[in-house]
Amino acid sequence: MAEALLEIKDVECTKPKGDRLFTNVNFTVNEGDIVVIQGKSGAGKSTLLKCLAHLNLHSGDVCYRGRTARSYGIPYFRTRVMYVPQRASLLPGTPRDFMAAISLFGSYNQKSSTKPKGLSHEVVELAESWGIDEELWDRNWSNLSGGEMQRVALAIAVGLRSAEVLLLDEPTSALDPDSSARVENYLKSQIEAVDSNLKALVWVTHSEEQGKRVGTRFLRLSAGGVQEENAHLDV
Numbered sequence: 001m002a003e004a005l006l007e008i009k010d011v012e013c014t015k016p017k018g019d020r021l022f023t024n025v026n027f028t029v030n031e032g033d034i035v036v037i038q039g040k041s042g043a044g045k046s047t048l049l050k051c052l053a054h055l056n057l058h059s060g061d062v063c064y065r066g067r068t069a070r071s072y073g074i075p076y077f078r079t080r081v082m083y084v085p086q087r088a089s090l091l092p093g094t095p096r097d098f099m100a101a102i103s104l105f106g107s108y109n110q111k112s113s114t115k116p117k118g119l120s121h122e123v124v125e126l127a128e129s130w131g132i133d134e135e136l137w138d139r140n141w142s143n144l145s146g147g148e149m150q151r152v153a154l155a156i157a158v159g160l161r162s163a164e165v166l167l168l169d170e171p172t173s174a175l176d177p178d179s180s181a182r183v184e185n186y187l188k189s190q191i192e193a194v195d196s197n198l199k200a201l202v203w204v205t206h207s208e209e210q211g212k213r214v215g216t217r218f219l220r221l222s223a224g225g226v227q228e229e230n231a232h233l234d235v
Ligand SMILES: Nc1ncnc2c1ncn2[C@@H]1O[C@H](COP(=O)(O)OP(=O)(O)OP(=O)(O)O)[C@@H](O)[C@H]1O
Pocket: 015, 016, 021, 039, 040, 041, 042, 043, 044, 045, 046, 047, 048
């Protein structure tokens, strides 16, 4: 049986005003999984991803390879279980600044002999293969289009090769169908490749078609928790 990468146990989250958003969220993410999460608008899908990355207050446990985030140290944990936001426009500075900052966590794959400095080129090349000109790395995030932001943020998340699980929040919502297909195919190929650092994806999407194309498992989030379905859900 595949090793559990993430175990989510009794996760519950309340809104800032105290109303409960969701409770009783339990599921496991295994190597090779592309877990598609769907649910009504406002159900808390983005919030759930942030809880999994320890970016949002919650109760319950999220264990990565059998250990809590605190036992690893939260910054390190976040480089292994990495949240990729739908919009990176609120980040300060440029994508190049951001990549340098997260490289400083020293979280690149310890098994690899490649240092973060060398990885930068790989990240830029990956983004280039998705149509991102190198000039964009030195523009402020706020001056990139939505689709450019998404591709740059994804290229950093994948190309740094520190993450084993990516938490993808509608990662291609601003992309045209061709760009979206390129990103989907690349991510799927990474999960299928035996030598890839990337082992699983948790993917929030509103697109039924995209869910069918990428998903290996399907969860629906509601206030009472997540429901796993054998086949793709109709939204
Ligand atoms: N910082 C915040 N302050 C107050 N309320 C918030 C905050 N963040 C999220 N919410 C509320 O929590 C609920 C869940 O939001 P969330 O973005 O997680 O839902 P979602 O399922 O991802 O929605 P969508 O499908 O529309 O993107 C919404 O009612 C939202 O207004």
